[in-house]
Amino acid sequence: MEFSAEVRAEAEASRAAAPELDLRDIPFATLDPKGSRDLDQAFHLERRSGGYTARYAIADVPGFITPGGAVDAEARRRGQTLYAADGSIPLHPRVLSEDRASLLAEVDRPALVWTLALDEIGTVSDFRLERALIRSRAQLDYVSTQAALDRGEDGPWTLLPEVGALRIEQERLRGGASLNLPDEEVIRTEDGAYAIERRRPLPVEEWNAQLSLMTGMAAASLMLDAGVGILRTMPQPDEKSFDAFRHQTEALGRPWTSGDYGEYLRGLDRADPLTLPVLEAASMLFRGAGYVAFDGAAPSATVQAAIGAPYAHATAPLRRLVDRWSLAICLAVSRGEAAPSWARDSLAELPALMQESGQRASRLNSATINAVEAALLTPLVGSTIEATVIELRGERATIQIAEPAVTASAPVPVGANPGEVVRLRVARADISRGEVEFEI
Template sequence: MPQRRSHVAPSAAQTELAVALTALRESLDAPVEFPAEVIAEAEEAHAAAPERDLRDIAFATLDPQGSRDLDQAFQLERRAGGYTVRYAIADVPGFIEPGGAVDAEARRRGQTLYAADGSIPLHPRMLSEDRASLLAGVDRPALVWTFALDDAGTVSDFRVERALIRSRAQLDYVSTQAALDRGEDGLWALLPEVGALRIEQERLRGGASLNLPDEEVVRAEDGTYAIERRRPLPVEEWNAQLSLMTGMAAASLMLDARTGILRTMPQPDEKSFDAFRLQTEALGRPWISGEYGEYLRGLDREDPLTLPVLEAASMLFRGAGYVAFDGETPDSTMQAAIGAPYAHATAPLRRLVDRWTLAICLAVSRGEEVPAWARDSLATLPALMQESGQRASRLNSATVNAVEAALLTPFVGSMIDATVIESRGERATIQIAAPAVTASAPLPTGAKPGDVVRLKVVRADIGRGEVDFEI
């Protein structure tokens, strides 16, 4: 799916939207600013001493353009019989004093929130966007995972250690994909090769990637808001495989130590599989045989019916949560979509739980006891992450709803064409092409997913984030 962007033009609707987004931010009890004692402690924070100096390694980061909170840097090289992959993660555990003011505030926030008019960070920006961030051209402490992969992309060995690194380049997805498409060489050269091998390993594990188009509210330089929808670029999927590989390694370390926290998701039940099969048949793209992950990977991304199929498949990717354990491994350890035990370990600047994962894995890899602060607070993490996840979900959905209502304000009283993505009884999820809006609407008689229907926009309430249609 090509990138599509629909703008809210400067107008009364734009002003009303700005007021609505401000009110939404205030309703979440998620202040941008930090208490004075948190700022003071962050200013005094110093990184833990590194065990190794890896500044001679040519790491690079790969993120959305303009990012400042850089959690990961990679370095790939070919070796006899396979590859060496180094994945450096920002050493947030080394900066934060357990039980201190920064720690307490991070536990209250849970994760960085991304609003339409800026982010609400997990940590003070002097840490998350400066001294702890893996910015290019400066020395930074990191927790470096080193993987030995064979020529099929299977991990044969790995280790994690505290080190000093210096990233050589801050890459972004769009320009890096363009450079790859042009055949240019660079720090990214082996990423397609290693990424493709890891995707094949995912297939062999029975894992599945949904890869729905991204939906993001962005703010233009002129102050207008837009909804941008685009399919993840191949370079993003290859890069994500490095993060998944690290998360699986972290899970294995914690399971061996019988102490840690996993990100789990149950395998879909047969009722869900049966419902999904019926939907694929109704769409004319039947899932007949094989694993559902293999079926999803084989969909033609240029087929207009692929989006409705992927939306229907989202019912299979439910029930994700966190499971903390100490002394005994949990009964359920699998993340079904990944096809293996998995832990969040690669975004400590933006997600609270990763700091625990990294601290535990570093101790286990050294043969040391798990830090008491991490062990004593493990049981509190699932609830903290669930609460922050719900806050992030509310912010995202309410922001998108408000912007979509603003986009449709000029169309009130007019007819508009929409594609049915999913039907539920007498209502449907619809996709409007211009402006790019996904909404709920009455389902015309006989219409089914994939059909284009004509609807009348009868109301657009920006403050409530609601849009009403009539058949």
Template sequence: MPQRRSHVAPSAAQTELAAALAALRESLDAPTDFPAAVVAEAEATKAATPELDLRDIPFATLDPLGSRDLDQAFHLERDGSGFAVRYAIADVPGFVAPGGEVDTEARRRGQTLYAADGTIPLHPKILSEDRASLLADVDRPALVWTFALDSSGTVTCFRLERALVRSRAQLDYVSAQAALDRGEGGPAALLPEIGALRIEQEKIRGGASLNLPDEEVTRAADGSYAIERRHPLPVEEWNAQLSLMTGMAAASLMLDAGTGILRTMPQPDEKAFDAFRHQTEALGRPWTTGRYGDYLRDLDRADPMTLPVLEAAATLFRGAGYVTFDGSAPSDAQQAAIAAPYAHATAPLRRLVDRWSLEICLAVSEDRDVPGWVRESLPDLPALMQSSGQRASRLDSATINCVEAALLTPFVGRTVEATVIEIRGERATVQLADPAVTASASVPAGTVPGGRVSLRLVSTDVARGEIEFAI
């Protein structure tokens, strides 16, 4: 699917938009700044230097351009007919004292929030974008997973160790994809091969990936805002497979130990599958045979009907949550979309729960007891993550609504063409092409998903993020 970018030009609407985004941040109780005691503790803390020295391994990171909070670094090499994959994770447990000021504030925040006018980090930037971040050309403590993969991409064994590492390159998705397309070597040269094998393993397991287009609000140097919508690049999907593989390894360690926290999602029921089948038929892209994951993987990303199908498929990816256990494994440990037990364990700079997963996995790997503070606080984590997830969702949706209202303000009184993505009752979700806006509107009777409609833009309210159309 092509990338779409729509700008809110400097204007009265832009001034109103800036005020709306500031008010939104304040309403969510999501301050960028940290209390003085939290900053002081972060500035004073130092992680111990690990005994294991892996600085001779040329790790590299792969993130969006300009990122500073680098959670993961990888090193890929051939090993006989298979591969050796090293995946280094920022050693946040080594920097954050349990029960301290940084820990307490992180529990209140839950995760890093990405607002249109800047990030609202989980940890003070002295940690998240400096001392704990796996930046290039500096020594960093890390929790390093080492995987042995056979020729099919199956994990045959793995281990977790605390080590000193040094990343040699900070790659970004667009440049890395371009280099791979040109056939160049480099740190990511084996990523397409390993990523494809892991995707095949996902297929064998019965897993499914939704891979909806990303929707992000960005801010330009001139102060204008834009909405970018694009489908993830192949390199992003291959890279995500390394994280998924690590999350499954973390889950297996915790399940074996009888203590941990898993990210779970129930299998869709037959009612949900039947509804999705009817929607694909209405869209002219019927799912008739095979598993739903195979169907979604085989969709043509250049087909304009693929987006409505993926939006419809989102109903199959609901109910995700966290399950904690201490003493015995949960009865249903599966993450249905991954088709395996899975844990969040690869983004501790940006997500609270990962620190607990890593603490448990490291204790199990070192054959020692799980720390008491971890076990005592495990039951609190699902509620903390649910609260922060709801805050993030409100921020994302409200931000996009406000920006879309600002984008459409110059079009008030005009007729615009839109494609119907989904219909619920008398209203539909519609996608405008230019500007690239997704909105809700009443549509004529008999309209079907995938159909085109003409709508008159009646009004916009930037502060409320509201758009009103008439047929």
């Protein structure tokens, strides 16, 4: 999905306005999957009297894009960056998303910098947003940073476990709940083939995510106070969903008998083989997420239930359309100015644009994984394999095969329960259609 000549030319010619603040003396660092080029965020943490100062720099995408221009129009059509096994379809031309606007190391970059004051227990007591010139000193990746932390080495990451743990505790106190399900990604192996990798997020990823969540909560607070903006919301599960989940935990032999569901999920033993089926079942509670735009009175529903607070997407503008609006509005509010007219006039369009792009991303991800799963199982057609039942759905079930790592739908023997291992025959695998069939 190439960009038109007009979009490419506008992106090449774009220049962000010179920031009024110079923060190049702050040793920011980025933390992303290895090899990433579209670097939205850079962080800096320091201890201060009575707590911490967290700085979170976000790529100044609003400063590069002309409202109503060709890049803006194309970004609205795309909605978000799409990721596939063999590459990505970016939201913006790569000259912006992977070069000029990206917070790459050892180059000066304009950024929108959140400065948040935290007390000794991790509560945010004050924050501000400013446009500044920064210079990231290091491009970190999750695996090597976790290894450095495990070795006890100091670096830009030194305070991340401390601040991250405090913010996780704040999430618990708010009644939030993070599932932290294993990632399921299509990867390319050294021999050029494709495989599916399932891995649990590293602790450093969870701590880093807490910085983004904290910033998104600050953005939501600013927009709600100003009476204009867009929130990411999700309703609390209803009692019917809770009852179904309780029954599933009982069937898995890990009953939820007391406390709220967040407390129950946090208490699960991640080394327990039955924890994954429980978490998969719990994912059914986290439904109904969407965007709510408002201009005037605050919306009736403002809370993102999994976070336990009002929340806005405001930290990934290189990869997600809505963040540009959040950042532009928050910057204006921080300066005591009115929200930009271009953002205000188009707010109502955003929920539908993001829903459409989210559906495209979901379809692409599912199709990619389905095709790779079919390819992995093709050599096993006619063979018998073992699989763990994750969730029952009538006469069929969601199953997990350990090797190769495949999640699929299959018929299961009568009386099979979640958590049990069943034996199935691989009856058919069609790579072109991304379809796999099993027989009992």
